[in-house]
Amino acid sequence: MNYEMPSFPPRIEPRQEWRVIALTLLAAFLIKQMPWHGWALLLRPDFVLIMLLFWAQRRQDGISFGLAFALGLMADVQDGVVLGQNALAYCVGVFLVQHFRRRLAMFTLRHQAMQIFPLLLLTEVVALVTGWISTRTPQGGWVIATAVTGTLLWWALAHAGRMPAAREE
Amino acid sequence: MATPGQPMFTRAPGPAARLALWSALALSLMVLDARFNALGWLRAGVVAVFYPAQLAVRAPFDFAAEVSGFLVRHRALQNENAALRETTQRAHVQLARLGSLDRENEELRRLSLLREMTGFDSVAVEILSTPRDPFSQRMMLDKGGSAGIRAGQPVVDGMGLVGQVTRVFPFSTEVTLVTDRGHAVPVQIQRTGQRALVFGGGSGMEVRYLPTHTDIQPGDILVTSGIDRVYPEGLAVAKVSRVLRPTDSPYARVSCLPMAGIDKSRVLMVLKTQDASGQPAPAQP
Numbered sequence: 001m002n003y004e005m006p007s008f009p010p011r012i013e014p015r016q017e018w019r020v021i022a023l024t025l026l027a028a029f030l031i032k033q034m035p036w037h038g039w040a041l042l043l044r045p046d047f048v049l050i051m052l053l054f055w056a057q058r059r060q061d062g063i064s065f066g067l068a069f070a071l072g073l074m075a076d077v078q079d080g081v082v083l084g085q086n087a088l089a090y091c092v093g094v095f096l097v098q099h100f101r102r103r104l105a106m107f108t109l110r111h112q113a114m115q116i117f118p119l120l121l122l123t124e125v126v127a128l129v130t131g132w133i134s135t136r137t138p139q140g141g142w143v144i145a146t147a148v149t150g151t152l153l154w155w156a157l158a159h160a161g162r163m164p165a166a167r168e169e
Numbered sequence: 170m171a172t173p174g175q176p177m178f179t180r181a182p183g184p185a186a187r188l189a190l191w192s193a194l195a196l197s198l199m200v201l202d203a204r205f206n207a208l209g210w211l212r213a214g215v216v217a218v219f220y221p222a223q224l225a226v227r228a229p230f231d232f233a234a235e236v237s238g239f240l241v242r243h244r245a246l247q248n249e250n251a252a253l254r255e256t257t258q259r260a261h262v263q264l265a266r267l268g269s270l271d272r273e274n275e276e277l278r279r280l281s282l283l284r285e286m287t288g289f290d291s292v293a294v295e296i297l298s299t300p301r302d303p304f305s306q307r308m309m310l311d312k313g314g315s316a317g318i319r320a321g322q323p324v325v326d327g328m329g330l331v332g333q334v335t336r337v338f339p340f341s342t343e344v345t346l347v348t349d350r351g352h353a354v355p356v357q358i359q360r361t362g363q364r365a366l367v368f369g370g371g372s373g374m375e376v377r378y379l380p381t382h383t384d385i386q387p388g389d390i391l392v393t394s395g396i397d398r399v400y401p402e403g404l405a406v407a408k409v410s411r412v413l414r415p416t417d418s419p420y421a422r423v424s425c426l427p428m429a430g431i432d433k434s435r436v437l438m439v440l441k442t443q444d445a446s447g448q449p450a451p452a453q454p
Binding site: 029030033034035036037041065066068069072073074077078079080081082083084085087088091092095098099130134 | 184185187188190191192194195196197198199200201202203204208211212215216219222223225226227230296298299300307309336343
């Protein structure tokens, strides 16, 4: 492992960059809207959250909490849960990724994914716990399954999106 | 550590402070929504904005289903045709039987001078989306207040009771399924006429507060009793799957499975019950 600070990939031109971010987030939102059912629904990662965390790490200036909050509210309405539950979880996720961004960039993508997993689990648990406090008993631990699929999705996305990382040896 | 392109000393609040601010906003939203139920308009607004997107995403799936329908082989079509014909015939027989039962029922009611039975108006709806929500069993339907749906109305499929309308938006509706933990239905055991309450239990359902000596056995059908004036009488709700009679408790533990294809049916019916003024069971968790 090399310890020199990997440089972030060159900035995309700002206007272009926002267009890319908006399009990818919209795509994630639409994919989440598809009529999922059965096993696919249980294993469905939260596409919007993964995309948001990806950009929070990949974009040089990160992502604003306001955007995370708005997307979280949309997810709340989409899932029919208490308003604010996912919004809070998304904000926490974005904060954590941006906090550990420099540190993450020193690892290979595989090792980064291993650190994204507990992070995703934590955001899901935040949503679970806040939801549990404001409503009733939860129904089980699908959360771990979606955190696993979410990590895999993040890994694929990081590969495709040229996430800054140490080179694989 | 200063990020390039960002001044080293800023007067804006740091990330942790901003996170705290947004978290406080989220928590106050949650309190407003869960405790005071005060954000219905916000929810309805967001739903209205994204309704076209939901439809647009569904369109390719419907289209793909149509296209793949074209490509089905001739032989398969013939087989299906034969099977369908048989099913229709069987359905016709059943319909005729049901029709005669309906007429007989009507006559009996008139004879016994009970209240006038009115046939319910109903709306056929399709499932728009199934949210992944670990706390409750709900789904969204593709018609709403504009089609005459009101909160509290029962939702059924061909086999039995599916749930109850809990939130109505202009063009969509949220249904709480009978398997939701907060949902209770007053029922009758069809075989004996014994009244009971059946509660949702996640994937299945359970009958609570039945004394251990109650005459109930696996295979019994539970139908709505109609005494709550929310559900009309006689809708199939659940089938008893297991009965335990623990010695250390005054109540039997009865597990049952919903009759309706809770996670199978795509097309459902909302019954416009005459008296839908009954409170929806859990309007808001």
